[in-house]
Amino acid sequence: MRIELFHQNERLYLHLPDEPEAGVLCVDFCEPALQHRISKALSAEAVVKAMGQRPLKTATAHPLNSCESPMVTAAHLIDATAGLGLDAFILACAGWHVTLIEQSPLIHALLADGMKRGMQSGGSDSSAALLTQAALSRMHLCSAGSSLDVMLTLPEAQVIYLDPMFPDRDKSARVKKNRYLLQQLHGEEALGNNLLPLALTLARKVVVKRPLRALPLDNIQPSASIKGKTSRFDIYAGSNNRLMIP
Ligand SMILES: C[S@@+](CC[C@H](N)C(=O)[O-])C[C@H]1O[C@@H](n2cnc3c(N)ncnc32)[C@H](O)[C@@H]1O
Numbered sequence: 047m048r049i050e051l052f053h054q055n056e057r058l059y060l061h062l063p064d065e066p067e068a069g070v071l072c073v074d075f076c077e078p079a080l081q082h083r084i085s086k087a088l089s090a091e092a093v094v095k096a097m098g099q100r101p102l103k104t105a106t107a108h109p110l111n112s113c114e115s116p117m118v119t120a121a122h123l124i125d126a127t128a129g130l131g132l133d134a135f136i137l138a139c140a141g142w143h144v145t146l147i148e149q150s151p152l153i154h155a156l157l158a159d160g161m162k163r164g165m166q167s168g169g170s171d172s173s174a175a176l177l178t179q180a181a182l183s184r185m186h187l188c189s190a191g192s193s194l195d196v197m198l199t200l201p202e203a204q205v206i207y208l209d210p211m212f213p214d215r216d217k218s219a220r221v222k223k224n225r226y227l228l229q230q231l232h233g234e235e236a237l238g239n240n241l242l243p244l245a246l247t248l249a250r251k252v253v254v255k256r257p258l259r260a261l262p263l264d265n266i267q268p269s270a271s272i273k274g275k276t277s278r279f280d281i282y283a284g285s286n287n288r289l290m291i292p
Contacts, residue, residue: 047230051155058159060152062230071227073130073160075182076167080135081174084181088140092274093133096253096281097123097142097205124203124249126193126241127210129228131157131185133255137207138181145186145200147193150231154190161187193241197248202286206245209255210238210263242266245284252282 048063060071074080088094121143125134128146130153138144148154164182167175188196197206211232242263245252254263256278262268268280 049152049231051152057163058156060156060227060231062227065230068227068230071130071156071224073156075131075135075160075164075178076175080132081178084136084139084177085174088136091136091140092272092277092279093136093207093253093255094140096272096279097137097140097207098251098281099204122201122203123205123207124193124197124200125207125209126197126245127208127238128157128187129153129209130224131160131187133207133209134185135181138184139177141184143184143186145188145203147188147196148190149192151190152231153228154187158187161185194244197244203249205251205253206249206284207253207255208238208241208245208263210241238263242282246282247285249284249286252284254280254282256280 049060050063051058051060053059057072057074062068121141122145123137123142124145124147125131125137126147128134128148131146134144134146146157148157161182164178167178188200211229242252242254243266254268256263258273258276258278260278262280266282268282270281272279272281
């Protein structure tokens, strides 16, 4: 299958030249629907609720981190399956410092492009624009690579968040074009194999996003779940107790 990246109007897009009906992928943190979403109460977002305690502390630089602007703080969260960065952005808007890891170089390029454009699109003094820039400044994208390797190089986080790809039962149902395109980019390796057992050893808390009626990831039973409109957030207690949360 042919997959192409192209630039148009200073934006990076991904498409499948042989399947134009599948549309295009582009990361835009300033799109109106998303801006409207962050202008409302973020505490009502299921993904925000699932992370629990709102971060209280300011981050400080950590010299050992392999990312550009690393954080070690009680407010540090690792999004180990960053994808197009939407959940990470909502969480950063809610005050978290989010380290993002994405294994696909193509998705990583889209995400990096969206984050850069979002930071440059300032000038407006609207509260949503200011919130967008503040949130993006709390998001730190690691070099493209598997979280199975990258997570081991990061300082501990309060929470590790996993939203691995879920195999669609009905591949012909292209309900969400973004999801279809993402799935075409990946094989089995995108399903999040082995991420949960590792994450549980690295953080005090792990949150896994699942479709509402799906089995828990790796059939490991969570200690609690929070249900959103279309997704479920399974919550696990990790075994890393080194980080003391006030
Ligand atoms: C469903 S998408 C995540 C969507 C994301 N939560 C959002 O809001 O945009 C899953 C992503 O996880 C990535 N992924 C899966 N396994 C990974 C791994 N071991 N390391 C890093 N990224 C991984 C895939 O490449 C894919 O882009």
